[in-house]
Amino acid sequence: MAILRIFLFLFVIISSQGIFGEQCLNDQWPPKADRVVPTHVVNLDLPATERWKEISTIYKSEIIDLVDYIKKFVVEISPELQFLISLVDTKLPAMADTLPAPYGDEMKGISQATGVPLGEIVLYNIFYEIFTMCTSIVAQDKNGNVIHGRNLDFGLFLGWDMLNNTWTLSEKLRPLITQVNFTQNGQVIFKTTSFAGYIGVITGMRPGVFSISMNERYGLKGGYIGLIEWIFNINRKQSFVTFAMRDMLTTSETYDQAVKYLAEVKLTAPCYYILAGPKPGDGVIVTRSRNGSDDIKPLGKDNLWFLVETNYDNWKKPPFYDDRVTPCIKCMKTKGQNQVTFESLFNVFSSRPMLNKLTVYTALMEPATGRLESYWQYCRDEDAPCVPW
Numbered sequence: 001m002a003i004l005r006i007f008l009f010l011f012v013i014i015s016s017q018g019i020f021g022e023q024c025l026n027d028q029w030p031p032k033a034d035r036v037v038p039t040h041v042v043n044l045d046l047p048a049t050e051r052w053k054e055i056s057t058i059y060k061s062e063i064i065d066l067v068d069y070i071k072k073f074v075v076e077i078s079p080e081l082q083f084l085i086s087l088v089d090t091k092l093p094a095m096a097d098t099l100p101a102p103y104g105d106e107m108k109g110i111s112q113a114t115g116v117p118l119g120e121i122v123l124y125n126i127f128y129e130i131f132t133m134c135t136s137i138v139a140q141d142k143n144g145n146v147i148h149g150r151n152l153d154f155g156l157f158l159g160w161d162m163l164n165n166t167w168t169l170s171e172k173l174r175p176l177i178t179q180v181n182f183t184q185n186g187q188v189i190f191k192t193t194s195f196a197g198y199i200g201v202i203t204g205m206r207p208g209v210f211s212i213s214m215n216e217r218y219g220l221k222g223g224y225i226g227l228i229e230w231i232f233n234i235n236r237k238q239s240f241v242t243f244a245m246r247d248m249l250t251t252s253e254t255y256d257q258a259v260k261y262l263a264e265v266k267l268t269a270p271c272y273y274i275l276a277g278p279k280p281g282d283g284v285i286v287t288r289s290r291n292g293s294d295d296i297k298p299l300g301k302d303n304l305w306f307l308v309e310t311n312y313d314n315w316k317k318p319p320f321y322d323d324r325v326t327p328c329i330k331c332m333k334t335k336g337q338n339q340v341t342f343e344s345l346f347n348v349f350s351s352r353p354m355l356n357k358l359t360v361y362t363a364l365m366e367p368a369t370g371r372l373e374s375y376w377q378y379c380r381d382e383d384a385p386c387v388p389w
């Protein structure tokens with residue numbers, strides 16, 4: 001039934017593509033104060049079970065709400081998640097102990113602080129590995145300064161709210177968005193834009209060293225296979241995509257080291273890693289399969305001063321029903337290399353279809369200075385028709 005609804009919905013959307021215009025706005029900056037995502041601190045000097053206590057307590061009801069939604073509704077349309085949920089009480093709690101330190105203990109701490117059973121916290125943390133659609137941009141100005149931004153689009157196919165014309169999951173996710181300062185000895189070691197109760201990294205920066213964002217890579221076998229191999233102990237010599245990012249933020253001291261690590265580490269799923277660094281030319285898209293990288297595209301390769309990645313291989317034509325790359329490149333070229341600022345990138349990320357109904361936040365990063373800013377995003381049909389994804 002749900003599947004039928006999705007197909008009907010897809011048909012209507014695809015046959016009406018024409019009504020969704022492309023934009024290249026220039027008046028969205030500065031965002032209003034109520035769009036600014038707050039920052040919380042995770043102190044890495046605390047025992048792993050204690051680190052997330054404060055955040056988990058603040059966001060307890062929102063975490064419970066989302067976990068309940070995943071359990072009740074998301075399973076209806078996703079057979080893979082149905083399978084995972086059947087393991088929630090049996091395999092998933094034990095899975096926490098199979099993860100490398102400190103991840104298992106951190107999840108246990110979140111479970112204690114929220115009262116949500118451990119298996120469900122593990123599910124919640126795996127969940128973010130699976131449904132992330134995005135746009136990432138790295139751009140360099142005429143003086144060689146590099147900035148990096150991303151839209152996080154989340155929740156495709158996970159329940160369309162017919163009354164409000166929104167994706168229910170995206171609505172439930174927004175209240176959980178938070179920036180996190182990870183500190184050690186009172187110093188900020190790295191920062192992320194994340195979701196409360198989620199311990200992996202999707203967007204992050206080591207100030208002065210590098211910034212990173214991850215986009216999902218579809219259309220390739222492997223999305224769930226690695227996860228299943230992990231749960232059933234067939235192969236644990238691989239890293240979860242978003243935990244590998246946190247490992248790298250914790251350990252890599254240079255941009256080159258970070259790129260090398262993410263190009264080589266064995267992964268549970270394919271993905272795109274987008275990195276930027278503090279020096280001119282520091283920017284790269286690493287296209288990953290589980291075993292290694294299929295392609296590494298550095299800044300400047302195609303004679304452009306910027307890189308754009310969505311959810312498709314950058315050397316192929318994107319599918320006609322989801323082409324965010326072409327409008328994004330057009331908009332970047334319109335702005336030009338004289339406008340490589342948080343303001344210009346925010347305007348690009350606030351333009352349709354880079355901004356769509358799945359978009360929950362825009363994050364902007366400048367590796368050289370360590371500046372990270374994140375803003376809640378909403379695509380409202382009142383302003384102009386929104387693409388659902």
Ligand SMILES: *[C@@H]1O[C@H](CO)[C@@H](O)[C@H](O)[C@H]1NC(C)=O
Nearest residue numbers: 039040041181188191207370
């Ligand atoms: C997070 O770190 C930045 C410096 O990188 C600092 O300006 C900011 O105040 C910190 N936020 C909190 C909540 O500690």
Ligand SMILES: *[C@@H]1O[C@H](CO)[C@@H](O)[C@H](O)[C@H]1NC(C)=O
Nearest residue numbers: 161163164166167168171172
């Ligand atoms: C949908 O709209 C109704 C009425 O405007 C509101 O009460 C409800 O909270 C909305 N639901 C979501 C998920 O935003």
Ligand SMILES: *[C@@H]1O[C@H](CO)[C@@H](O)[C@H](O)[C@H]1NC(C)=O
Nearest residue numbers: 221222225266289290291292
């Ligand atoms: C990864 O490499 C191993 C051995 O080199 C091979 O057995 C396996 O099939 C490869 N997996 C993928 C997904 O390419």
